[in-house]
Structure formats: C-alpha cells, structure tokens
Amino acid sequence: MRDVVVYTVVHQPRRLKLPAQPIPAGAAAPDVERCLFDEPMNRRYLEKVAARCYHPATGMFRRLLDQDLALSVGFSFSFLRQADAWDPALVARLRDLMAHPRAEPVAVEPYHSFAMLIDLPGFVQRMRWSREALAGYFGSRPTVADTTELSMSETIYTALDHAGFDGGFIDGRPWVLEWRAPSFLYHSGRRLALLARHHALSDDVGYRFSDRTWSGWPLMADTYLDWIAAAPGDVVVLGWDYETFGEHHGADTGIFDFVRRFVTGARDRGLRFLTASEAIAAHRPRSQHLPLPVFPSTWAGSGGMEFFLGNPVQQAVFQLMREAYGKAQLSGDPALLDLALWLAQSDNLHLIQWFGRSGSEAEVSAYFTPREWWSLGADRLVWEIQQVYVNFVRAVGGPSPAPDATGDQLEMLEPEVAALVAG
Numbered sequence: 452m453r454d455v456v457v458y459t460v461v462h463q464p465r466r467l468k469l470p471a472q473p474i475p476a477g478a479a480a481p482d483v484e485r486c487l488f489d490e491p492m493n494r495r496y497l498e499k500v501a502a503r504c505y506h507p508a509t510g511m512f513r514r515l516l517d518q519d520l521a522l523s524v525g526f527s528f529s530f531l532r533q534a535d536a537w538d539p540a541l542v543a544r545l546r547d548l549m550a551h552p553r554a555e556p557v558a559v560e561p562y563h564s565f566a567m568l569i570d571l572p573g574f575v576q577r578m579r580w581s582r583e584a585l586a587g588y589f590g591s592r593p594t595v596a597d598t599t600e601l602s603m604s605e606t607i608y609t610a611l612d613h614a615g616f617d618g619g620f621i622d623g624r625p626w627v628l629e630w631r632a633p634s635f636l637y638h639s640g641r642r643l644a645l646l647a648r649h650h651a652l653s654d655d656v657g658y659r660f661s662d663r664t665w666s667g668w669p670l671m672a673d674t675y676l677d678w679i680a681a682a683p684g685d686v687v688v689l690g691w692d693y694e695t696f697g698e699h700h701g702a703d704t705g706i707f708d709f710v711r712r713f714v715t716g717a718r719d720r721g722l723r724f725l726t727a728s729e730a731i732a733a734h735r736p737r738s739q740h741l742p743l744p745v746f747p748s749t750w751a752g753s754g755g756m757e758f759f760l761g762n763p764v765q766q767a768v769f770q771l772m773r774e775a776y777g778k779a780q781l782s783g784d785p786a787l788l789d790l791a792l793w794l795a796q797s798d799n800l801h802l803i804q805w806f807g808r809s810g811s812e813a814e815v816s817a818y819f820t821p822r823e824w825w826s827l828g829a830d831r832l833v834w835e836i837q838q839v840y841v842n843f844v845r846a847v848g849g850p851s852p853a854p855d856a857t858g859d860q861l862e863m864l865e866p867e868v869a870a871l872v873a874g
Contacts, residue, residue, distance in 0.1 A: 452634065452679060454686040455722050456646060456730045457520065458620065460597065461545075461693040462527040462563050463500065464798035466492050469824055470831075471838035474846035480786035483846060487790060487839060492823060497533045501541050504697035505534075509544045511696070511707055515714045516551045521724035524554065524693070525597045526585065528561035529796065549589040555726045558582045558593040558616070564795035565599060565759070565769075567607050568747070569776050574607075577792075578614040595619065595727040599797050600759075601648065601690070601750040603627075605639065605743040612643040618731040620690065623647035624754035627744060634684025636734040637741035644731045644738055648690035648750060652678060657691045661704040669705070672712035680720040685737060686730050690750065751801070752812045759800040762807050764833045768800060771840035778847045787847055794840060803833050 465488050472486035512522055526545075534542050548554055558581040560566060560574070567574040578596060586592035594617040598607055603621040611619045623633025631637075633647040655675065659665045667674075679687050692699065700706040717724065725733065752758030760766055772795045779791035804816035806829065824832050 452682045452684060452687055453721060453723060454725050454730055454733065455679060455717065456523065456686060456688045456725055456727055458523045458525070458557065458597075458646075458648070458688060458690045458727060459693045459695075460525040460527070460557075460559065460690075461505075461530050462559075463493070463497055463530045463533050464563065464796055465529050465532075465793050466496070466821055467799065467836060467839050468492075469827065469835045469839070471835045471842055474842045476846055477848050478846055480784060480790060483787065483843065484790055487794065487843065492821060493533055494537050496821070497537055500694060500698050501534075501538050503701065504694050505538075505541050506544065507702065507707065508693060508696040509541070509548050511710060512554075513544070513548045513551065515711065516548070516553045518715055519718060519724055520553065520714045521726045521729065522548075522554045523557050523595065523727040524549065525557040525559040526588075527559055527563040528581070528584070529563050529793075531588065546589060549591065553724075553726070555595075555728060556585045556589050556591055556593045557595050557597050557620075557727060558585055559597040560599045562792045562795065563599050563797055564792055565602070565772070565797050565800070566776075566792060566795055567598060567602065567610065569773055569795060570780075571606065571610055575610050575614045578611065578616070582614075582616070595646075595731070602747045602756075603645075603743065603749075604747040605745055607747060608639050608643060608645070608743050609641065612641040616643060618644040618646060618727060620688070620727075621645050621647050621741075621743075622690070622748055622750040622754055623650050623688075624748055626754060627748045628741070631739070631741065632682075632684050634682050634687050636686060636731065636738040638738050639741050639743045644735055645741060646686070646688045646727055646730060647741075648688045649682070650750070650754070652682070652687060653690045656689070656709075657695050657699070660695075660706060660709070661700045670709070672709050672716055675709075675713060676716050676720045676722070680722060685734050686725070688727075688730075752804070752815075758804055758812065759797060761804065764803050764806045764837075765800050768803065768837060768840065771837060771844070772799075775840050775843050775847075778844050782847050784848075790843070794843065799836065803836065806833055 468489040474483055474486045561581045582593050596611050596616040596619045601620055601622045633649045637645040660670055696706055747756050748754055775794050776791040779787040802820045805813040
C-alpha cells in the first residue's frame with residue numbers, strides 16, 4: 452500500500468420540533484417552517500459540537516495540511532446553514548482550511564436527505580446545485596460526490612454520472628464488493644470512478660477508538676499505520692464523520708494526538724496522502740469493474756438501507772416523507788418543496804432505528820436522538836415524529852394545475868435530466 456485518502460463529512464441535522472405543532476391549513480411557508488423545526492435546539496447542539504469538535508478539529512487539520520496531510524471534506528448545507536447563522540468564526544476557519552491547496556470540498560446531497568430514493572431527477576439537479584454552491588462558498592468546485600450516508604446503488608451511480616461528477620464514494624462492504632478488496636479504484640460501466648471506503652480500518656477509528664472492551668484498545672498510531680501499510684491494493688480510503696474528533700471521541704481519549712502521530716508517521720511507512728480527486732487521477736488507468744447492487748448500500752449499521760427502514764416506525768416515516776414531498780410538489784410552491792426536502796433528512800429515520808431493537812446499532816441510534824425528546828417516552832416520541840409529517844401534509848394547499856409532463860415541465864430541466872424523466 453502506498454496511497455491514503457482521508458475523507459470526512461461535516462453534518463448537523465435540522466431537528467424537528469416535538470411535540471408536533473398544529474399547522475393551520477393553507478399557512479404560508481414561513482409559518483409552516485416555524486412549526487416544523489426546533490431552531491433553539493439546533494443552535495444548542497451546533498454550539499456544543501463546535502466547542503468540542505469543529506473548532507479544535509479544524510485547527511488540527513489546518514496545521515496537518517502543512518505536514519503532508521491531504522484532506523477531502525463533504526459539507527451538508529444543513530450544517531453550513533447553521534454555522535452561517537450561529538458561528539461565523541467557525542465558517543471563517545473552515546474557509547481557511549478549504550483554501551489550502553491540499554484540501555478539497557466534496558459535494559454531498561445538500562439537505563442530507565434521501566431525496567435520491569424519492570425523486571431521482573430532482574436529486575441530479577440538487578447535486579449539480581451543491582457542486583456550484585460549494586464552489587461559491589469555498590472557491591473550489593468539487594469533482595467528487597458523496598450522497599447521503601454514502602448511499603450507492605446502480606441507479607444512484609448513474610445519477611451521479613449524469614450530474615457530471617468525476618468520482619463518488621461507496622462503502623466497501625463485503626456484500627457489495629464480494630471477493631474484491633476495498634483498496635482499489637472501481638467503476639461500474641460509466642466514467643464515474645468509485646472510491647471504496649475501507650470499512651474495517653475506518654471504523655477502527657470512527658467507532659472503536661475509545662471502546663475499552665475492543666481487543667485493539669488502546670489503538671496506537673504506529674499500529675494503525677502498520678495495518679494500513681500491510682493492506683493489499685492501490686489506495687486505502689479512510690472515511691469518518693468530522694464529529695469523530697472531539698465529539699464521538701472526546702479530547703480526553705487521545706484522539707487528537709492520535710491523528711497528529713498518524714499523519715506525521717505516514718511518510719516513514721512509505722505512505723502518501725492524496726485528495727479524492729488526486730487518487731482518481733492516479734489510479735484511473737487501473738480501475739476495475741464493480742457491478743453495483745440495485746438495493747442501495749450505506750455506511751451505517753450493517754451496510755444496507757435496513758438501518759434506516761428496518762422497523763415499522765421507520766417505514767411509516769419514510770412513507771410520510773414521500774407524501775410530504777409529493778404534496779409539496781403539487782402545491783407549486785418552491786418554499787414548501789424546500790421544507791419537504793428538510794423533512795426528508797435521513798436523520799429522521801436514523802434517530803428512530805432503536806425502536807423495538809437492542810444491540811450496538813440501536814445504541815448508536817439512541818446516542819444521536821436528542822436527549823430533550825426522551826421525556827416523551829419511546830412510544831409517544833415516535834408518534835410525535837410521525838405527527839409532524841401528518842400536520843405538514845394536511846396544511847399544504849391543494850394541487851395547482853400541473854404542466855404536461857412531456858412539455859413545459861421538461862423544458863425546465865437539464866437535457867440529461869429530462870431524458871431520465873422521459874424514461
């Protein structure tokens with residue numbers, strides 16, 4: 452092994468307001484918005500995580516970029532919206548980080564939603580928007596895409612290719628790769644290259660680093676570098692939540708010192724850091740074909756959509772997401788459609804994965820569920836979440852006359868998106 456890609460995602464959800472608030476029928480979008488989202492809660496969590504993670508981690512990464520690190524960072528606009536509103540100093544630090552020639556932004560689904568499962572042509576448009584918006588925000592146009600929760604399937608792959616990206620990320624799960632190793636560059640019949648996150652090596656840091664019951668604890672940087680250097684293949688992709696550093700693993704666990712020693716010790720093992728786009732350029736001639744599943748893979752839980760749709764409550768909420776999105780589309784009001792996309796955030800399914808379950812995955816889900824919600828009790832908590840969607844659907848006005856699906860509507864879309872709609 453020679454090359455290492457470090458990819459990290461920055462996201463904060465736009466949390467719902469519970470108990471669900473009644474919404475008058477036909478209410479204007481700003482009034483609907485105030486009923487849906489708990490912005491004081493969102494600010495509290497943003498400020499808490501910023502103090503523990505975002506500020507110290509950004510400072511650490513900025514210093515390490517001068518010491519051979521290369522960094523690819525995905526930003527949800529859910530996070531950027533909150534940072535712009537409540538921590539302009541953090542925004543300035545992130546802009547300074549991303550201005551470094553060894554850092555590059557990665558385009559993610561801007562709402563951190565599962566829009567790709569609801570409206571694929573709309574997903575293509577929003578990924579294009581994300582690319583251009585990030586170019587304006589950071590001064591560098593992304594060529595590589597993430598989706599939401601590293602979701603990938605044959606259809607999502609095709610959509611990203613239509614959106615004009617050069618590459619994308621996939622989680623390197625055995626059920627997806629089969630006999631293949633995660634440490635190679637892949638493609639699936641189109642130009643779009645696929646970087647496979649090394650699931651085991653990534654989770655050694657992302658999930659297991661501070662777990663004292665883990666056989667690998669305490670994980671030393673030298674040991675971790677030995678594991679990476681011994682991996683077969685061309686490129687190891689390490690994918691982490693940005694919140695890994697200081698939030699999921701507090702400063703007292705030694706996580707910041709670990710990262711510093713990991714970066715400074717890489718050269719001694721013959722390793723070099725590349726951004727995602729650099730790795731694609733370096734290894735495209737050797738890329739291998741990977742048949743992608745029709746059912747999307749993710750990096751959550753056991754690697755499939757069952758983490759988000761595996762219990763009846765999640766399935767009900769996902770159906771309500773579809774109802775909310777469809778009703779907003781029919782209303783013809785862009786502001787209501789924007790709200791429906793916020794309601795489609797994957798987090799609203801993640802936060803109820805624990806319902807009726809136990810084990811490590813349920814513990815992760817419960818950890819992310821706002822502590823303020825638990826006073827409702829489990830049954831009422833999930834009922835109130837569903838009621839948020841029900842209230843939205845009932846409040847949105849009746850449908851406006853729809854344009855001909857083969858006429859005016861398609862003229863508003865990019866040519867390749869129109870081709871997808873037309874089938």
